[in-house]
Amino acid sequence: MTTYRIAVIGGTGPQGKGLAYRFAKHGHQVVIGSRAAEKAEPIASEIAERITEEGGSPVVSGAANTDAAAGADVVLLAVPFSGHDELVESLAEQLSGKTIISCVNPLGFDKGGPYGLDVERSAAEAAQAIVPTATVVGAFHHVAAASLWSGADFLDHEDILVCGDDADGKEIAQEMARAVTSHVGIDAGKLRLARQLEPLTAVLISINKKYKVRSGISIAGV
Template identity: 70%
Template structure:
């Protein structure tokens, strides 16, 4: 079982993924700009999963304690945060579920990101970390639900390092009950991240929490 730091762990996405990881037996340290806020969110998870190994810490301390790091922060402010954490991220596998999205009168849309994608930008800002993109399409509402596993969804995983990608593919079992799907190289994060705008649009139209499932695979 891994020790995972969830940066942005006080937000709905980080909390939801942390809950799923902890429920599956992983050790989780929630990271926040405020250690107190992180501890409060850890207490919420512990109410649901009393035997979970979950605690809260300041972002830097959370990263230092963990083997795996999940970035679950908004795209606004993401670059500054990753640059500041770069020394602690060195040598670690870092998962990004960050979706650079915008919203206007036409609804949600994927933002043009100078570095291609949030995940690739993080890779260039923390060059000694190994970036993997995953969990972009699982919604916070579904993650925090009582459903045992989100078994109607696939987690698409992209990255350039085969070992890091394999670790995250296995980590996806905690969320969907089955391994994630190898979706290719890290540069494909530029396609995976904005696709979430399509899911949000579908959610609005059909009043649901849609998810992505890949056909043609043996599950």
């Protein structure tokens, strides 16, 4: 398995923390990023302690988002959609030339439940437009934070759908999916399909509420 130096921007939230745990557990070097380094450090320690207790030898640290992104090969964006564009703009220098993976979902919630926001462009396309020199890939949109932090060795009943316009970038995300599901992610098509993949998470959240489960995506026939 190829391993990477991965910065998780927004790694103090449940989604970034869960993905960071899975990546570090399976041999990747991980830096938890935060707008405040002192917020990232205890999360990094918590992940490292958990993996050590499980018998692993994790390489996890915490840093300010800018330092985390600067030192990474791959930068995972795991921040809320509100504030996403401003954050990416603020990291444009550090993100230039990097592979960026976005799991950001533009979702809204009202009395009717979760729904996909009516956006001009997906979060992944926005990141690509803000940092044209980077390679943006969409992935890990549909895996629940609680499942990522659960005791399951792998979420092997789920698939990670990957979209992007660059074959090498997609291959990196597909490989990283192994740390989560134990198998390679599925190439779901071009980056523009993030417009379909991101809001699909609203359907999963709706299913979770109805059936009191943690649903995920599994593609038949591949």
